[in-house]
Amino acid sequence: MSLTLALLLAGQIAAGQQTPPDQTAGPQDPAPPAEQGRLGTAQQGGGDIVVTARRRNETVQSVPIAISVIGGTALAETGAYNVSRLTQLQPTLQFYSTNPRNSAANIRGLGAPFGLTNDGIEQGVGIYVDQVYYSRIASATFDFTDTERIEILRGPQGTLYGKNTTAGAINISTRAPSFTPEGRVELTGGNLDFFQGKASISGPLVDDLVAMRLSASVTTRRGTIYNVRQDEWQNSQDNVGVKSQILWHATPTLDLTLSGDYNRQNPNCCVQYYARTGATQRPLNRQYAALAAAQGYAVPSTNAFDRLTDVDTDLRARQELGGLSLLANWDIGGAAITSVSAWRFWHWDPSNDRDFIGLPITTVSANPSQQSQVSQELRIASTGERRLDYVAGLFYFWQSIDTQGLQVQGPAASAFLLNPTSAGGRNPATLDGLTSRNTIGFKNTSAALFGKLTWHATDRLSISPGLRLNYDKKDGSYVSVVTNGTNTPLTADQRGVLAPQSYQPSFDNWNVSGDITVAYDVTPDVHYYATYARSYKSGGINLSGLPLDRNNNPILESARIDPEKVNHFELGLKTQFADRRATVNVAAFWTEIEDYQATVTNNQVGVLRGYLANAGKVRTRGIEIDSAFRPTSRLNLYANGAFTDAKYVRFVDAPCPPELAGGTALQPGQTPAPAGTPGASPDNCNISGQWLPGISRWAFSYGAEYDLPATVAGVEGAFYLGYDGSYRSKFSSNPSRSAYTDVNGYSLSNFRLGFKAPNSWNVFAWLRNAFDHDYYELLATQSGSTGLIVGQPGDPRTYGLTVSKSF
Template identity: 80%
Template sequence: MSITLALLLAAQVTAQADATPPDQATPVDSQAEAGRLGTAQQGGGDIVVTARRRVETVQTVPIAISVIGGQALAETGAYNVNRLTQLQPTLQFYSTNPRNSAANIRGLGAPFGLTNDGIEQGVGIYVDQVYYSRIASATFDFTDTERIEVLRGPQGTLYGKNTTAGAINVYTRAPSFTPEARIELTTGNLEFVQAKASVSGPLVSDKLALRLSASVTRRDGTIHNVVTGRNLNAQDNQSLRGQLLWKPTETLDLTLSGDFNNQNPDCCVQYYARVGATQRPTNRQYAALAAAQGYRVPSTDPFDRVTDVDTPLQAKQRLGGASLVGNLDLGAATITSVSAWRFWDWDPSNDRDFIGLPVTTVSANPSQQEQYSQELRIASNGKRRFDYVLGAFYFHQTIDTQGLQVQGRSASAFLLNPTSAGGRNPATLDGLTSRNTIGFKNTSAALFGKLTWHVTDRLQIAPGLRLNYDKKDGDYVSVVTNGTGTPLTADQRGVLAPQSYQPKFDNWNLSGDVTAAYEVADDIHAYATYARSYKSGGINLSGLPLDAANTPILSSATVKPEKVNHYELGLKTQFLDRRVTLNLAGFWTEISDYQATVTNGQLGVLRGYLANAGKVRTRGIEFDSAFRPTSRFSVYANGAYTDAKYVRFVDAPCPPELSGGTTAAAGQAASAPGTPGGISPQNCDISGQRLPGISKWAFSYGAQYSLPASVGDLQGSVYLGYDGSYRSTFSSNPSASAYTNINGYALSNFRLGFKADDGLNVFGWLRNAFDKKYFELLALQSGSTGLVVGQPGDPRTYGITVSKSF
């Protein structure tokens, strides 16, 4: 933290004598203005953003960007990253628990599957300019949020950490020198209770201001465990944030922030969704295995929302940190320093066999993560012939993980061939235990900058460069015991193999972009962008695949960097006296050495490992539109067509219908999909298939109508609002499978309320109004049994929210 203070105070002394008044609002004031405008009705007024590290209107920024104000977040119920996807068609978010969460933009960002700490995320998450290294550390409830900016496409020449797919910028409300307070209370079905409050004002003098905010969210689970009587996939979140703003002069401000978040819900469960035929012999597929154990799931209809998983579930996490952000206005430019420290402690318990049999009785990977970051940049003020942003960034992260996996008495039946002696004996795998000790150090440093040349009053050309260095060091040790103190058998090593390796990666790379923007008319702006970007290489920290002798394949310990070529054309327009906004963007992105999560033919593999696919391509068209025909009525519609495919991936994991049989010898043909006891290919060529998790079509849309009204002495307006979203069919498996396709679905949300002129807002809400039954994710039970498990989306919910600003 002392870096910020020393640099800015030193510069302040130098500049004090001849400092000139800035020709724009200070960064702190501009953020407050952006928040006020950002909550205005769509289709009217200018929305101010700082996406390019200077204050601009969203319509003049040559970037595909969407802005959601704090009021819109509250009224639509988008109180975390997951719920943003219903408002942003090109944003995808997948989560089986907080740690195993991934955010993608335009289908890119993180490989689909269980999280591997050894690689970077392609979508950067920033909260008040502080980079959050893992999407898991951003799975908190939005509290006292001013606005959220979602930037699409590579942003590495403007932001500290390289972001090859886009960035999500969360801005909280800044401390105010005018006393103010806000409170928001919500209650609903499923025993949902959420309370948010904030207070701000000056301290001691007019140079020091404080802001405190807090939130609590609790909700009963949506899935009932018939064994324990508990409702799973609940919510139990608490957060606290404090900010102290010191403004000793008109040109210098320093903001010290701290936050703490605690979550401890009964979460997270996936359970029986359906069964598909694999190439295992019939007596080794799920139906026969369950019958042989005398087992039946409570229901084969997943939307009965019942399960009997027999391992206690836990998704406990503590996360927080501190930051010091300083801005020094020199007149012609502003120097900004962002110093930050963050931590994330994860304490889980999972049921990774997904049923009520003791196949895997313990699956937990507690993890402790810590990061330090320092960003220093200078950005020009005002519109000049040449505008610029220059910056330096340093980041260091450590992760310590203690993994534990224990097999139970049913593991032998599910994971071993019954024709072998070991496969017939439940004791073979009962008590087989893997204790994993995983260490990781990640260091990154970068120089970045972007120059904007105003060739004419209407034409600007903006090139940018980034020099980046990444270094990763890992240590993976897996100690496997069978509980009897005897040497491991071949059957046991095939399920859980001892491993010890120390992967390393380091690399320099140079990337850049160039944007040409042209103001066709006062309210028509066009732009074209080319970016050459890189996503750092990584190391495997979830264990390595095994060869035929059940020995780890050490050549799989590292993965190469992704190389990105990105092209984009955009048009931003407003017309009919700015009552209509229509923005269009077309993009084409190609990635070589795409980092994918894959598996091998092991029956006992629970976690995938990382490998490089040859090449992927995503292309599409997006639109954002809003129309406000009168002051009482506004509508919006956003949409995206995304065509994302593997261009070349010749050695991919096979889908379940081609897995589980005898592995084909060289030159031997594979059996037809779903042939019991068939021949399975060693791997599959999925070139030309769609990337997982991505819908070709996605839309969000809505409207609001209001009428003047009074309630007693309160003057205000009554309003009716609707928000809808649609996603077409997408695959929930890295290799497309008929068993794991998630059908397209549409969701509808309504709200009816009264908004008073004095800041009171009372509204009732109905979400998933038509109780649509849909899956957020589908996954496979390990061992090619054919069991497909799912995570249903929330059912219909309803409630009431009361908020007041003072």
């Protein structure tokens, strides 16, 4: 935090300057506080929303970026208390998670590879909390507490939000310390034993000099899946979070904010279980139905929405995360200097059942991990009205990850993973006790120089070029030691399931990213813009084990992953009319990525993780419409929609989908067996032209709220009825699209009814997934091409009551 402290000393020298600290130029009359709590791109048709998308205060309608803003009140009323729940409000945001570590946030279908997490690469959607970069989406799975607003920026943002924000950024701002004493309390109870409590308090410690804000949250909920074997509910919630901030007006021109936070999550989570089966190319006696019958095994239910499982490994998804940051804003007259110094940690302690059923096939599967990061950003930005605005800065980032993986096979592994007619397959001792201990290390260093100019060529026309020079270096180590239950040399059968590996991959390179935006204001309420961006997502290294060749040796050439190279084009129109009671914003985009980083499924018998590979080229294109209307002072409406066409343009050597996998090796001149028919399987498949996983072609969010003024117990306010709906069309849930893993489209409806008084009470009953729609969040395959498809159902209908009080 040395740069921030240096700013403090410099500010004290300049203490004679009496200009009040104002780090960025912006509107003089932002929307009043009562307006900052609504939902939508433009406050549902009224008022101005002030955002910091370009590292300065501007109204959302004047920023030539496709951006959506969700205020703190909307987060509370819609139940969007973490990143995953934002997807019901923002159609072009996708979030998928099998547990906190294996989470991915995508925008317009891009960002992170779909599938199990690999620490050797980075996300393409930048997560920022109070200007601090969060290097892993897992470290941003905390519950929102005391949040003022969330800005979702769509499209490459690498110039100002570097560290690989090739798909977009999620910019979270919490409420700052206040010199006026204030407090907030929010209590929620619901079915499934749901309880959530949030509280914050703020006020001066030293009049007009030092202020503090303290906030805390607690969330608990019974699980939604019942384990009949362990007699307990699973996929529960158990979260605790605290945050403190101290704001110091060090001098008339210098503000410093010291922040610290800690979050602990310890749910009985996370289970995926039987959804369906599909035929593969394995011999019939080695597919799921025959294997389960031979063991005398049957799942508790073949209907996943009975929400029953019998997995026999204890589940755990414990994580601790937190950190410290020091933010300095120094007004130097005509410009402002900002320093953001931060240290963060994330500790992960899991336990999974990766065979997904109640047989002791894989009895232990866990990868505890300890991660820490240090980052330093230093920016200078022009202030006031001028012909040429600028932002320039330096960024440094360092990250360390240590992981201790453990996988143990159980007594049912031999019959399930080996040929049941072979000597090894008939002997439970062949694989029982087979253990892989993986020691994984990772060091990641990045540095950047960036800048963006905005030339106001006329009162209506502006041209904004940006440039970023970035250096990345990654060093890793992967050592897998495999032992059997008898401490003897491994047999061929054992090496085919868990093979020893040891390799030390590395990657480093320089790259230059750039963008240019031309914006034209037809009127004060009609804005056009056009953007071209050439950006990069850093290359990476495989740290989940490498695929094996036919001799069960790791393929070392796959240890390093090339950078993604992105070409992005976007046209946008932002409009307000009817006395600014109506807002309609449209964005059309076309993005092409060379060497797309994909997580692909490893179809080897006992390998539970995917690995990384470069697809030749992918393309995503589409159109988005965000609209909000306030026809009367009582009625607010919003409707957002997105059409996204995302596909592999060229991926000729991809792993095959399950219906074309699991068979015997294809010999020269031999024809592969038909899909789902036992026989020979191709080594790889050409999936060019297929959908990218995890992306719905059509997605919508829509809603309304009607207020009726009333006075209750002497408190003036309004009764209100609100509705929020969302729809997503079918999407692929496998890197290589399969008929078995397509997730059908679904729609969700949420209602709320309550009474609220401005800056005082808000009491409302809520109903989410009101029609109890059955839907999957994702589907996946069991390892080894058995044909078992497992799923993760979304939440059933939930209901409850929320009471909040501001004072």
